[in-house]
Amino acid sequence: MDFGVPNRTLDFRQELKSTLSAAETRRLLQAVHQRDDGMDGDVRELYRHLGRAGILAPSWPAEYGGRDGDFTETVVLLEELVRHGIPQSLYYISVQIVGSLILQSGTPEQKRTLLPRLASGDLTACILFTEPEHGSDLASITTRATREPGGKGWVVNGRKTYNLKSAYADVALCAVRTDESESRYQGISLFLVPMSTAGVSVRPLPSLADEQFHDIALVDVRVGSEALFGAAGQGWSLITRMFAAERSGLDYYVRARHWLGLAARSLTAPDGEDGDVRGGQAAEFARHRARLDASRLLTCRALQHLQEDRPDISDASLAKWHCSETAQAISWWSLDALGSQVIEPGFETGGSALEAAYREAPGLTISGGASEVLLDIVTGARLLEDVETGG
Numbered sequence: 001m002d003f004g005v006p007n008r009t010l011d012f013r014q015e016l017k018s019t020l021s022a023a024e025t026r027r028l029l030q031a032v033h034q035r036d037d038g039m040d041g042d043v044r045e046l047y048r049h050l051g052r053a054g055i056l057a058p059s060w061p062a063e064y065g066g067r068d069g070d071f072t073e074t075v076v077l078l079e080e081l082v083r084h085g086i087p088q089s090l091y092y093i094s095v096q097i098v099g100s101l102i103l104q105s106g107t108p109e110q111k112r113t114l115l116p117r118l119a120s121g122d123l124t125a126c127i128l129f130t131e132p133e134h135g136s137d138l139a140s141i142t143t144r145a146t147r148e149p150g151g152k153g154w155v156v157n158g159r160k161t162y163n164l165k166s167a168y169a170d171v172a173l174c175a176v177r178t179d180e181s182e183s184r185y186q187g188i189s190l191f192l193v194p195m196s197t198a199g200v201s202v203r204p205l206p207s208l209a210d211e212q213f214h215d216i217a218l219v220d221v222r223v224g225s226e227a228l229f230g231a232a233g234q235g236w237s238l239i240t241r242m243f244a245a246e247r248s249g250l251d252y253y254v255r256a257r258h259w260l261g262l263a264a265r266s267l268t269a270p271d272g273e274d275g276d277v278r279g280g281q282a283a284e285f286a287r288h289r290a291r292l293d294a295s296r297l298l299t300c301r302a303l304q305h306l307q308e309d310r311p312d313i314s315d316a317s318l319a320k321w322h323c324s325e326t327a328q329a330i331s332w333w334s335l336d337a338l339g340s341q342v343i344e345p346g347f348e349t350g351g352s353a354l355e356a357a358y359r360e361a362p363g364l365t366i367s368g369g370a371s372e373v374l375l376d377i378v379t380g381a382r383l384l385e386d387v388e389t390g391g
């Protein structure tokens with residue numbers, strides 16, 4: 001595997017640094033943080049600003065609003081967004097998960113109409129998969145879509161929960177059952193449901209983390225036949241494909257890297273030798289640093305597979321498992337090592353970010369596939385292979 005960074009990616013990082021630290025970007029970011037309820041703010045204006053700068057979909061073809069780049073540009077984009085304090089989850093869901101699925105599997109019409117708007121920050125998306133009784137076992141979903149008489153469109157009924165960013169999303173990628181069949185994996189379909197459609201109601205749910213969850217009721221939601229994504233009843237293969245993108249681990253790795261950087265700055269004695277780490281934390285810091293390097297390699301491998309149009313769900317599951325477990329461990333270690341000083345007024349280097357990370361940490365190993373389920377997928381795919389080859 002060669003993950004050497006091309007020169008154009010290095011140039012892109014410089015461009016990003018200048019765009020993300022520009023006065024207008026900082027002003028829009030400040031407006032996001034000025035919410036007084038402590039929850040995550042509305043980032044859409046900021047994304048439109050970044051979309052106009054042409055940086056949001058670097059690895060997409062130029063005809064769809066991208067820059068004809070490769071996955072290394074996506075990696076540096078996420079690294080820089082997080083480093084500059086720009087909330088990335090609405091962006092990640094919209095462009096890197098839903099957008100990437102449309103790019104790989106959408107019709108020419110869906111690509112032409114949706115991708116440029118996603119790349120410009122003009123259109124945002126959320127994912128409505130999980131239901132109150134069905135999370136890991138997604139094939140058991142009970143939300144239904146039935147054909148309208150005359151076959152012109154569909155009527156969707158059901159309830160979705162624990163989704164992020166739905167209050168700010170224009171369109172939802174929604175998994176539903178369209179017919180009963182012998183196999184649980186048949187008869188599931190994906191729809192792109194405009195969130196403004198009559199019958200869609202969004203209720204915020206409290207969360208330990210800053211980002212709130214939502215509970216979505218879908219009551220007699222009427223959508224046209226163009227809302228169907230992929231063939232009716234054949235949604236499972238698209239979901240698996242989407243998981244390969246959602247589980248690249250990239251969004252976990254970049255947060256972990258940022259948190260370790262913040263902790264390292266605080267743990268380095270100001271008057272000590274270069275790299276002197278306080279409180280006997282040096283060995284643990286090095287262990288986390290090694291885990292982070294492994295996270296980056298696993299993420300890059302998963303993204304490279306996607307770029308080469310050979311998504312591998314077991315490699316992606318391994319990447320997401322490793323990156324999320326590492327991010328969680330770094331977050332908890334940071335607070336253990338730094339103690340309550342991070343919430344004291346005047347704490348200088350990213351204290352509030354580390355405190356927020358601590359509250360976010362429990363969800364990291366559940367969102368996008370719980371760790372136990374991911375390990376199960378890896379074992380299913382690798383055990384026999386390793387037994388046969390002897391390792």
Ligand SMILES: Cc1cc2nc3c(=O)[nH]c(=O)nc-3n(C[C@H](O)[C@H](O)[C@H](O)COP(=O)(O)OP(=O)(O)OC[C@H]3O[C@@H](n4cnc5c(N)ncnc54)[C@H](O)[C@@H]3O)c2cc1C
Nearest residue numbers: 127128129130134135136162163164363366367368370372
């Ligand atoms: C931060 C966050 C963001 C999220 N964002 C979204 C979103 O945008 N859209 C959306 O649709 N959903 C979202 N979810 C929901 C998420 O996809 C589900 O929480 C997840 O799939 C687990 O489902 P569950 O909560 O029903 O738990 P369950 O499936 O009930 O699992 C509970 C526990 O049982 C274990 N378990 C389950 N099955 C097995 C098995 N086969 N083998 C071994 N152990 C098993 C799990 O590992 C877990 O520890 C989000 C969740 C979080 C935490």
